[in-house]
Amino acid sequence: MAEKFHAELKNLKKDTVAMAGLGRSMLRTAVDALIRQDKEMAASVVAQKDEIHRMEVEIEEHCYQLIALNQPMAKDMRVIACTLKVITASMRIGRYGKVIANIVREISDKPHIANMMSIPHMADLVIDMVDDAVLAYDKDDISIIRDFSVRDDTIDALRHSIFREGITYMMEDPKNISRCTHYIMAARYLERCADHSCKIAENVHYMHTGERIEIH
Amino acid sequence: MSDTCVISTTNLNLWYHEKHALEAVTMKIPKNRVTALIGPSGCGKSTLLRCFNRLNDLIDHVKITGEIMLDDENIHAPDTDVVHLRKRVGMVFQKPNPFPKSIYENIAYGPRVHGVTDKAGLDKVVEQSLRHAAIWDEVKDRLGDSALGLSGGQQQRLCIARTLAVNPEVILMDEPCSALDPIATAKIENLMDRLKTEYTVIIVTHSMQQAARVSDYTGFMYLGKLIECGRTKEIFEHPREELTENYITGRFG
Numbered sequence: 001m002a003e004k005f006h007a008e009l010k011n012l013k014k015d016t017v018a019m020a021g022l023g024r025s026m027l028r029t030a031v032d033a034l035i036r037q038d039k040e041m042a043a044s045v046v047a048q049k050d051e052i053h054r055m056e057v058e059i060e061e062h063c064y065q066l067i068a069l070n071q072p073m074a075k076d077m078r079v080i081a082c083t084l085k086v087i088t089a090s091m092r093i094g095r096y097g098k099v100i101a102n103i104v105r106e107i108s109d110k111p112h113i114a115n116m117m118s119i120p121h122m123a124d125l126v127i128d129m130v131d132d133a134v135l136a137y138d139k140d141d142i143s144i145i146r147d148f149s150v151r152d153d154t155i156d157a158l159r160h161s162i163f164r165e166g167i168t169y170m171m172e173d174p175k176n177i178s179r180c181t182h183y184i185m186a187a188r189y190l191e192r193c194a195d196h197s198c199k200i201a202e203n204v205h206y207m208h209t210g211e212r213i214e215i216h
Numbered sequence: 217m218s219d220t221c222v223i224s225t226t227n228l229n230l231w232y233h234e235k236h237a238l239e240a241v242t243m244k245i246p247k248n249r250v251t252a253l254i255g256p257s258g259c260g261k262s263t264l265l266r267c268f269n270r271l272n273d274l275i276d277h278v279k280i281t282g283e284i285m286l287d288d289e290n291i292h293a294p295d296t297d298v299v300h301l302r303k304r305v306g307m308v309f310q311k312p313n314p315f316p317k318s319i320y321e322n323i324a325y326g327p328r329v330h331g332v333t334d335k336a337g338l339d340k341v342v343e344q345s346l347r348h349a350a351i352w353d354e355v356k357d358r359l360g361d362s363a364l365g366l367s368g369g370q371q372q373r374l375c376i377a378r379t380l381a382v383n384p385e386v387i388l389m390d391e392p393c394s395a396l397d398p399i400a401t402a403k404i405e406n407l408m409d410r411l412k413t414e415y416t417v418i419i420v421t422h423s424m425q426q427a428a429r430v431s432d433y434t435g436f437m438y439l440g441k442l443i444e445c446g447r448t449k450e451i452f453e454h455p456r457e458e459l460t461e462n463y464i465t466g467r468f469g
Contacts, residue, residue, distance in 0.1 A: 002466030071425050073452045073464045210454020 005070045009079055012062055013138065016083050016090075019055040020134040020200075022048065023090035024127060026097030027193060031123040033104045034186065035116065042104035045097050052094040056087050075207070082207035086137055089196040093130060096189040103182045113179055117165050119186055122158040125151065126194045133200035142208045145201040148215050155194040162187040219246035222386060222416045223268055223305075228282035230263060230272065237263050239440045240282070245386075245433075250408055250417040252431035252448065254424055256469035259437040261420045265388050268418065269305035270298055286386075303330060306379035310391040312371030314363035314378075319346075319355050322363045322374055326382040341381050348414075349377035350407050369400025376407065380415075387411065389419040393426065405430050424464055428452050436460045 026045050033041035063080050066072065072080055129151055136144040166180040198215040205213050223245040230238035238260050245251050245268075253261040266272050267284060270291060284291045291301055303326075315322050323342040332338055342359070346352040351373040355366070363374055372392060379387055389408075393401040408417055408430050421427050427434050428448060435445035436455070444457045455461045463469045 005466065073424065073428070074455055074461050076465045077453065 005066070005072070005076070008062075008066060009076060012059065012066065012083055013079070015055070015059050015062070016086050017134060017138045019052065019059060019087055020090040020093075020130075020137075022052050022055065023092075023094035023097070024130050024134070026052065026094040027100070027130070028097075028123075028127055030097040030100040030104075031120070031127075031190075034100055035112075035120055037104065037108035037112075039104055039108055042101035045101035049095070049098050052091060056091045059087050060084065074210075078207045078210060082137065082203040085203040086134070086200050089200045090134075092196050093193045096193050100186050100189055103186055107179050107182050110179070113169055113176055113183075114165070116183060117162050118158050119162060119183060119190070122155065122162070122187060122190050125158070126155060126190045126197070129155070129194050129197040130200075133197040133204065136204045137200060137207070140204075140208055142205050145204060148198055148201045152194055152198050152215060155191055159187045159191040219249055221245060222247040222287060223418075224285045225264075225267070226283040226285075228264075228267065228284060229280065230260075230267065231279045232275070233277045237440050238267070241442045243435055243442055243445050245416060245418060247416050248412055248414075249432040250412050250419060250430055251433040251435065252427035253418065253420045253435050253437060254422075254427050254463075255437035255443075256463065257422070260440040261435075261437050262390055264437070264442075265307075265390055265418060265420050268386065268388055269302045269307060270296075271302075271307070273298065303382045304384055305386040305388060306382065306384035307388040307390070308372070308375050308379055308392050311395050312368055312375050314366070314371050314374050316362070316364055318360050319363050319366070319374065320359040322378050323381045326378060330382055345377040345381040346374075348380050348411070349373045350403065350410070351377060367400070369396050369403060372396060372400065372404060373407065376404075376411075380411075384415065386416045386418065389417065391420055391422060394422065401426075424452075436463060438463070 026048050029041060030045045032038070033045065063084050066080055070076075129148065132144050133148075136142060163184050166184045169176045170180045202213055202215055205211070221244040224243070226242050228238055228241040229236070241264060253264060255261050263272065267280070268286075272278050272280065280292070286301070286304065289296070315325060317325070320342055323345050324338045327338060327341045332341060343352065346355060351370060354370060355374075363371065366374060372395075376387070376392075393404050396404065405426065408419065411417055412432075419427075419431065431448045433446065434448045434451040436443045436451065436457075436459075438459055444451065444455055444460045446456075451460065452464060455464065
């Protein structure tokens with residue numbers, strides 16, 4: 001029976017990595033749609049919200065079923081506990097993708113200001129963090145997430161810099177206020193996605209070692 | 217372990233003939249706590265349990281080295297009174313084994329051997345022991361009936377009451393629920409939780425879920441060695457040893 005349970009755990013992880021991949025892809029596509037001002041692309045992200053929700057519910061139910069039927073312990077228990085956190089974080093990341101996609105509708109009529117400041121660069125860094133956190137979960141390898149604290153600091157600094165820069169464009173011309181406010185909000189959503197990748201990393205560390213850490 | 221310890225073993229070794237059944241076991245049993253011993257069949261957990269009240273003395277060709285201390289007394293010291301030791305360290309076995317006597321006589325037997333003879337004194341001990349073992353309400357109106365007429369779960373609680381009647385300090389339980397159904401098992405587990413306020417309980421169990429449910433401390437044994445011993449929640453959440461991890465996650469055993 002233990003063999004069957006461990007095969008199910010492997011499948012659970014596979015499904016979770018697939019769901020995290022969808023959340024990541026929603027975020028990536030939304031940022032690309034924002035950069036290119038592509039409304040169709042943005043609409044495709046919004047359309048995926050039901051699918052990611054369905055995956056989250058399915059994986060969550062699978063976790064509860066595995067707990068109820070197998071009373072897992074030690075590493076097995078920690079894999080399931082971590083999985084429950086990974087799917088929550090992935091759902092949030094996907095939803096921030098959807099929220100960024102909604103911005104595209106609002107600001108696609110006129111050209112970007114200042115090439116969107118550092119938003120494209122910030123998005124690349126955030127998506128790298130999401131990728132690495134999920135890879136660490138998939139491979140059970142905490143060496144991948146060792147530098148997350150420093151990487152999260154960089155993201156915070158970029159958000160702050162986008163905020164200050166956005167204010168200066170607003171002060172220059174009040175017509176920029178609406179557009180720059182959306183940029184500042186997009187930077188805020190990206191920063192939250194980095195925080196969710198840190199949450200995944202913290203849980204992967206717990207899954208791997210049994211010890212808690214906090215990534216600031 | 218920060219709790220006060222009641223039994224400690226140091227470098228305990230035991231051989232049955234040539235078979236080295238316990239190898240250099242050093243552990244502490246905390247007072248007023250439930251300690252569970254787990255491990256695959258033949259790992260030595262029952263043998264270790266039986267060392268604590270010298271039941272292995274009854275088996276031929278057993279050789280023991282090392283030390284077992286009960287409070288400050290070495291239980292292998294030449295002047296140890298084994299009958300007194302077994303009064304202090306009682307035992308409940310896998311299969312309920314009531315005497316073929318009345319319920320009352322099963323409980324009164326031990327105190328009588330230890331010198332309680334007046335009827336009022338015996339009545340009091342019988343009632344108190346049956347109450348402590350959470351079976352008084354079920355048997356109070358039929359104390360004269362044969363103990364063999366009780367259900368398996370009731371017989372096991374009767375055996376626990378019989379152990380309590382001589383006022384032990386430590387209660388050893390060797391797979392006490394393996395012959396019982398889930399409801400009777402739940403009653404014994406609840407009982408263990410209550411008993412630890414007054415006694416120290418050591419339980420051998422093949423069920424890891426039971427060890428996780430009932431114990432405060434857990435020792436994992438493998439091929440005669442104590443691999444790891446610590447707080448139950450730590451052993452089952454993140455054991456230090458890979459062998460423990462592999463056993464409790466069902467990868468062997």
